[in-house]
Amino acid sequence: MTRVLLVGESWFVHSIHQKGFDSFTTSEFTLGGVEFVAALRAAGHEVTHVPCHEITTRVPGTAAELGAIADVIVVSDVGANTFQLPPATFTRSEQQPDRTEALRGFVEQGGGLLMVGGYMTFSGVDAKARWGRTPLAAALPVTVLDRDDRVELPAGAAAETRAPHPITAGLPTVWPNLLGLNEVTVRETATELATCAGHPLLVVGDYGRGRSGAFTSDIAPHWAPAGFVEWDGYGPLFDRTVRWLAGEELA
Known part of the structure; x- marks a missing residue:
């Protein structure tokens, strides 16, 4: 059994409803x-x-503490500012651990980490995600661009496997359509396992004693439509990805 810590993948929406002269809000x-x-x-x-x-209160600030609670950490659709600007630092100017450095150290010391695409991972919308400017960038198997890196694919584009690997063993060559991803470049030491619309989609590599991966599209809507999340290969793909990142030698 692998202990997986999924960090991110949540949001608040505050809406203004305008009805003639009057308006009201909902959240x-x-x-x-x-x-x-x-x-x-x-x-x-x-x-x-x-x-x-809840990241600043529930995600530890050191690599050792992270290793005590997780074998694999998945960072999905949450920007670096959330990790680097806790309230104590932003509002009270207090020194705090850099949680992006803790994530890097976690991988270096033998942990597994997967960064998943979205509007607030890699570089992200308007380059606000900022992951390329953090210590964790060194541990990723891809290089993060220093600009808005979204590739929007509203008409859909099929993903395709590129290289034989235990993670993708048993999966078809062509996967269901995706609706977008983050543009990255593959490091020379990494392995590109799948692409979408000519861009890297799934990339893995080693870092220190650990392993890291990048899945540049979404694990859920909106970039991952129903056809992808309901695909019978969805579970095996991420099960095997997590197991490989945890250091298991897959059959």
Whole structure:
């Protein structure tokens, strides 16, 4: 059983309803990634989901503490600012551990890490995600661009496997369509396992004693439509990805 810590994949929406002269507001909170969590739990993994607004209180600030609670950490659709600007630093100018350095050290010391695409990972929308300017960037198997890196594919584009690897063994060559991804470049030491619309989609590599991966599209809507998250290869893909990142030698 692999201990998986999913970090991110949540959001608040505050809406203004304008009705003639009058208006009112509504607010809602959504915890995303349910398909991903369900697939991993069905495969026997222990999954803990920490939403974006709880990162500074629930995600430890050192590599050793991270290793005590997780074998694999999945960072999905949450920007680096959330890790580097806790309230103590931003509002009170207090020194705090850099959680992006803790993530890098976690991989270096033998942990597994997967960064998943979205509007707030890699570089992200308007380059606000900023992951390329953090210590964790060194541990990723891809290089993060220093600009808005979104590749929007509203008409859909099929993913395709590129190189034989234990993670993709048993999966078809062509996967269901995706609706977008983050543009990255593959490091020379990494292995590109799948592409989408000519861009890297799934890339893995070693870092220190650990392993890291990049899945540049979404694990849930909107970039991952129903055809992808309901695909019978969805569960095996991420089950095997997590197991490989945890150091298991897959058959």
